[in-house]
Amino acid sequence: MKILHTSDWHIGRTFHQHSTAEALRAVLDRLIDSVAALQVDVVVVAGDVFDSSTPSAEAVEELDRVLLGLSEAGATVIVTSGNHDSPARLGAKAVFAAKSGIHVITRPEAHVEPTTLEDEYGPVHFYGIPYLEPALIRHRWPEIKLSNQADAIGFALENIRGDLAQRDGDRSVVLAHTFVSGAEGESCESERGITVGGVDRVPVPAFDGITYAALGHIHGRNTLAPHVRYSGAPLHLSFSEQGKPRGAWIVELDADGLASVEWLDLPVPRGLATITGNLAELLTDQALDAHEGEWVRAVITDVSRPLDPMRKLQARFPHCAMLSFEPSEVHESTVPTAARMATLSDSEILEDFLVEVRNGEGPSVEELVLADAVMSQIRAKGISA
Structure with a gap:
């Protein structure tokens, strides 16, 4: 049988x-x-x-x-x-x-x-x-x-x-x-x-x-x-x-x-692939051509989190289904204490926050100008920041 x-x-x-x-x-x-x-x-x-x-x-x-x-x-x-x-x-x-x-x-x-x-x-x-x-x-x-x-x-x-x-x-x-x-x-x-x-x-x-x-x-x-x-x-x-x-x-x-x-x-209709590297490498490395038709899990190693990485990856890998961020360098956490927070200006608090969430990268000049304008409007309305 x-x-x-x-x-x-x-x-x-x-x-x-x-x-x-x-x-x-x-x-x-x-x-x-x-x-x-x-x-x-x-x-x-x-x-x-x-x-x-x-x-x-x-x-x-x-x-x-x-x-x-x-x-x-x-x-x-x-x-x-x-x-x-x-x-x-x-x-x-x-x-x-x-x-x-x-x-x-x-x-x-x-x-x-x-x-x-x-x-x-x-x-x-x-x-x-x-x-x-x-x-x-x-x-x-x-x-x-x-x-x-x-x-x-x-x-x-x-x-x-x-x-x-x-x-x-x-x-x-x-x-x-x-x-x-x-x-x-x-x-x-x-x-x-x-x-x-x-x-x-x-x-x-x-x-x-x-x-x-x-x-x-x-x-x-x-x-x-x-x-x-x-x-x-x-x-x-x-x-x-x-x-x-x-x-x-x-x-x-x-x-x-x-x-x-x-x-x-039995056949595998679409294979699985895990690709690792900084975003620019993943988008241009010809060695990854074989994975363009597979289910892709991308591990991004940029020190700072790139803007809109999934959309960019899916332009090359249409079946990119999973994305994780594992920076190649990890910034040491500098979360301020409550006592230090009390001594910081609004712009310094913003800078500390962005450095923390961006793995060491602080605000750009444009972001500081925009933040200062927003804070000025808030203060003009008599609202405590």
């Missing part, structure tokens, strides 16, 4: 306030094409198919389009909800979708209701664990300690092992949307935290006895054990993901269980 493992589509997400809809559509279309070309039997999507618990009508239509496309490509599709998804909204059409071979698992109790598929070697049991928020599920199992994610996932996996032991065949695939210990190195700033101080991290041995664990939540590809893996997101969703590959895992099962796992690269 050939399985494609993907997750974290985040349909409806923006990248620094820019739509990702067109780019994601292109990547998911390639995913559909790959399913057909590779003759994939099952596609598993481990949570966060939407970016919001209240997806737009366009986002819902896109999910429907992709799921139907995967089904028409010849695959059975199994989807679980993640921490970004609304279980009620994602699962609203689950009964009808199942008729088309699309299984959407959002109810907490459904983690022990496997989708069982057959190949030439017998049954394979697919268990979907929807995102389990302990505070929202404790009332369902009041006799069980469910303090954190580790408790909730551990409880679900024990139930799954118990259910599996009663079924024909021992080959199993578990979908889970959670943070597993060891994935820290691939964690990215675009992920919504579901752990506190590490206590929620699920240990890798919790997946013992499972043929393959298809994980979601971490946006970077990660292999925690041969049978425990994150596929990562199909798009780069933050600049912290720069350089990380994008794709899916192709998993093959044989009569004995896990036969092979190979990486399938």
